[in-house]
Amino acid sequence: MKMRGANILVECLKREGVDTIFGYPGGAILPVFDALYDADLKLVLVRHEQGAAHMADAVGRVTGKPGVCMATSGPGATNLVTGIATAYMDSSPLVAITGQVRTYLIGNDAFQEADVIGITRPITKHSYLVKDVTQLARITREAFYIARTGRPGPVLIDLPIDIAQAETEFIYPEKVEIRGYRPKTIRTPENIDQALEMIHKSKRPVLYVGQGAIISNAARALSAFARRAGIPVTTTLLGLGAFPEDDSLALKMLGMHGTYYANHAVQNCDLLIAVGARFDDRVTGKVSDFAPKAKILHFDVDPSSVSKNVKADCYVIGEAKAILEALAKKVRKLNIPDWLEQISEWKVKHPLQYTQGEHEGLKSQYVIEEISRHSGRSTVVTTEVGQHQMWTAQFWNFTEPRTNITSGGLGTMGFGFPAAIGACFARPGEDVWCIAGDGSIQMNLQELATAVDHNLPVKVAILDNGYLGMVRQWQEIFYDKRYSYSYLPGPDYVKLAESFGALGLRATKKNEVADVIRKAQEYKGPVLAHFIVKKEDNVFPMVPAGRSNSEMIEGMA
Amino acid sequence: MRHVISVLVENHFGVLAHVSGLFSARGFNIDSLTVGETEDPSVSRMTIVAKGDDRVLDQIMKQLDRLVDVIRIIDLTKEEMIARELVLVKVNAPAKVRSDVIQVVNTFRAKIVDVNPKNLIIEITGTESKIDAILELLRPFGIREVVRTGLVAMSRQSDGYKVPAHTAAKSEEGERAARPAKRKKK
Numbered sequence: 001m002k003m004r005g006a007n008i009l010v011e012c013l014k015r016e017g018v019d020t021i022f023g024y025p026g027g028a029i030l031p032v033f034d035a036l037y038d039a040d041l042k043l044v045l046v047r048h049e050q051g052a053a054h055m056a057d058a059v060g061r062v063t064g065k066p067g068v069c070m071a072t073s074g075p076g077a078t079n080l081v082t083g084i085a086t087a088y089m090d091s092s093p094l095v096a097i098t099g100q101v102r103t104y105l106i107g108n109d110a111f112q113e114a115d116v117i118g119i120t121r122p123i124t125k126h127s128y129l130v131k132d133v134t135q136l137a138r139i140t141r142e143a144f145y146i147a148r149t150g151r152p153g154p155v156l157i158d159l160p161i162d163i164a165q166a167e168t169e170f171i172y173p174e175k176v177e178i179r180g181y182r183p184k185t186i187r188t189p190e191n192i193d194q195a196l197e198m199i200h201k202s203k204r205p206v207l208y209v210g211q212g213a214i215i216s217n218a219a220r221a222l223s224a225f226a227r228r229a230g231i232p233v234t235t236t237l238l239g240l241g242a243f244p245e246d247d248s249l250a251l252k253m254l255g256m257h258g259t260y261y262a263n264h265a266v267q268n269c270d271l272l273i274a275v276g277a278r279f280d281d282r283v284t285g286k287v288s289d290f291a292p293k294a295k296i297l298h299f300d301v302d303p304s305s306v307s308k309n310v311k312a313d314c315y316v317i318g319e320a321k322a323i324l325e326a327l328a329k330k331v332r333k334l335n336i337p338d339w340l341e342q343i344s345e346w347k348v349k350h351p352l353q354y355t356q357g358e359h360e361g362l363k364s365q366y367v368i369e370e371i372s373r374h375s376g377r378s379t380v381v382t383t384e385v386g387q388h389q390m391w392t393a394q395f396w397n398f399t400e401p402r403t404n405i406t407s408g409g410l411g412t413m414g415f416g417f418p419a420a421i422g423a424c425f426a427r428p429g430e431d432v433w434c435i436a437g438d439g440s441i442q443m444n445l446q447e448l449a450t451a452v453d454h455n456l457p458v459k460v461a462i463l464d465n466g467y468l469g470m471v472r473q474w475q476e477i478f479y480d481k482r483y484s485y486s487y488l489p490g491p492d493y494v495k496l497a498e499s500f501g502a503l504g505l506r507a508t509k510k511n512e513v514a515d516v517i518r519k520a521q522e523y524k525g526p527v528l529a530h531f532i533v534k535k536e537d538n539v540f541p542m543v544p545a546g547r548s549n550s551e552m553i554e555g556m557a
Numbered sequence: 558m559r560h561v562i563s564v565l566v567e568n569h570f571g572v573l574a575h576v577s578g579l580f581s582a583r584g585f586n587i588d589s590l591t592v593g594e595t596e597d598p599s600v601s602r603m604t605i606v607a608k609g610d611d612r613v614l615d616q617i618m619k620q621l622d623r624l625v626d627v628i629r630i631i632d633l634t635k636e637e638m639i640a641r642e643l644v645l646v647k648v649n650a651p652a653k654v655r656s657d658v659i660q661v662v663n664t665f666r667a668k669i670v671d672v673n674p675k676n677l678i679i680e681i682t683g684t685e686s687k688i689d690a691i692l693e694l695l696r697p698f699g700i701r702e703v704v705r706t707g708l709v710a711m712s713r714q715s716d717g718y719k720v721p722a723h724t725a726a727k728s729e730e731g732e733r734a735a736r737p738a739k740r741k742k743k
Contacts, residue, residue, distance in 0.1 A: 129571070
């Protein structure tokens with residue numbers, strides 16, 4: 001049957017199982033919007049294309065299947081860029097579709113033309129400029145396949161308007177064959193026995209688990225392996241949720257704002273087992289002094305992550321789940337009571353802590369802990385970027401994978417709120433919390449209109465200290481308290497919420513917090529809960545950038 | 558250390574930008590890069606010569622391998638290879654020194670491909686050391702222009718690294734298992 005390019009695209013999206021697209025129309029993408037007009041596929045009309053990219057990214061993180069965002073050429077496409085970069089840094093499966101000017105005008109500085117393929121080349125896993133409508137079905141099929149397999153990532157399809165309008169016979173490719181791209185479950189199985197031997201020999205092992213474990217759905221395999229062998233587990237920021245934090249083997253997060261016991265376990269271990277983690281500088285601190293006594297065992301699906309920052313003594317290339325399952329079958333219980341004893345002692349002596357007096361100003365940590373306590377184990381929480389993000393990592397009780405949605409690699413302020421909206425579509429009917437700072441929330445606030453439009457149960461906790469808190473903290477500690485342009489008073493969020501048609505709530509004292517949380521949960525639609533918190537508070541523990549993880553600052557004197 | 562890297566890529570637009578982008582993003586200079594079709598016109602071969610820190614180059618090669626349009630990547634430096642470069646040289650050759658120039662050309666089995674009263678254009682093919690040597694000897698006559706193709710190189714192994722008949726898995730530490738699977742021809 002002959003079909004127009006735009007209809008072929010929509011048909012391919014449906015066959016990929018896509019039910020929701022996040023997008024914004026414009027001239028060059030209009031044929032596709034026209035095809036969507038009577039398609040049984042929902043498009044969520046955002047208020048800024050950046051929001052669409054973050055929403056689709058969050059769908060990818062929550063479901064493991066690529067989220068889809070769509071924008072027109074030129075400014076529509078460039079507005080997606082931050083969202084695509086965010087997805088790329090955090091290995092999130094995303095398919096971005098952009099309109100493009102007519103093929104014969106490409107490169108001519110046409111109206112609303114931007115070389116989006118060129119602009120996004122370093123921040124996409126792969127990209128396609130469709131120059132022939134007969135290739136569109138194959139390209140769409142490949143784009144989804146590439147986005148979700150191996151180490152996932154964003155794939156961009158740039159679709160010129162004349163290709164979207166052109167007609168051709170619709171032939172859906174049943175199989176994907178890409179000779180340069182063949183992800184495998186395990187590429188180097190021969191190293192598994194050596195890995196096992198290293199584990200059995202070690203006296204002070206630690207598992208260092210990243211998002212790779214979540215991407216490959218390895219949470220169960222990880223628990224089985226860790227418990228069978230009796231190895232303590234620390235996770236990265238994006239790995240939170242891969243291992244239940246209420247387990248006695250859990251060390252919570254490591255790195256710059258990680259726990260004392262996680263960092264000290266890593267600094268003193270004799271075997272560091274990295275699972276789907278990439279030794280990011282926020283994890284390692286001064287890299288030459290990271291896990292200095294340890295042999296490094298690295299499991300990762302991406303060969304280019306191995307020995308990139310820290311040399312691996314042994315590695316297995318493959319998906320975390322398959323590797324951990326293979327290991328769990330053969331691993332013996334380790335006899336390491338002294339090591340576990342030492343770690344318990346660190347846990348008792350150096351817990352994460354803060355104090356919340358009955359009458360003193362509200363603490364962000366307390367608010368986050370209260371929301372976590374009032375939420376179910378499977379509740380999705382997104383964050384923006386800054387102090388509140390680190391406090392969420394520290395004080396939210398993460399027990400299930402795909403519940404922690406945060407911009408770790410790129411650190412994108414403005415991510416959390418649209419991501420929470422995206423998560424609402426991925427988990428229909430469930431509350432999604434967004435923990436936000438007052439700085440970050442102002443970056444994509446326009447999406448409140450989108451949330452109201454769809455009456456989504458998105459609950460935003462704005463922890464308002466009037467500052468860009470993390471910037472202010474660095475200025476306090478490293479720049480002699482010179483608070484250069486980090487104070488930013490915001491609007492009245494309750495009135496703002498009301499003007500959008502959402503519910504606005506406010507708490508300024510400890511005894512108001514539980515009530516606000518309850519009201520937010522009882523309300524069916526979007527809520528902005530405004531918590532006015534202590535102006536100058538710091539995230540501790542902290543490892544100053546570029547210093548060794550052994551040199552943690554536990555608090556200010 | 559200097560590396561000669563042979564990369565088999567899909568013969569698409571944009572692939573060159575992607576490959577060279579991985580080098581330029583790290584401020585790495587490519588000494589030379591040549592691209593041409595292989596025995597299979599849907600596949601191009603790039604021969605890249607780059608100098609630099611081994612660890613960084615190793616990382617670049619892993620990232621090249623990750624590109625969807627890269628079919629295979631081989632570090633030829635690690636094995637026996639035949640490497641050649643072609644150079645065109647425009648050299649001053651007025652009547653009184655012309656025979657001296659021709660003598661140098663003959664000694665090196667180079668070829669004169671264009672003649673006019675003032676100068677000659679010489680075509681030289683060979684290893685880099687041969688080319689450097691002849692350029693050194695021609696320099697006193699006055700070199701007006703040099704055009705070099707950059708290195709092309711081939712493994713000496715008899716099965717070599719030709720384009721796989723059907724399709725091949727990407728190299729993971731020299732893995733060369735060709736897998737029989739159908740590939741659509743454009």
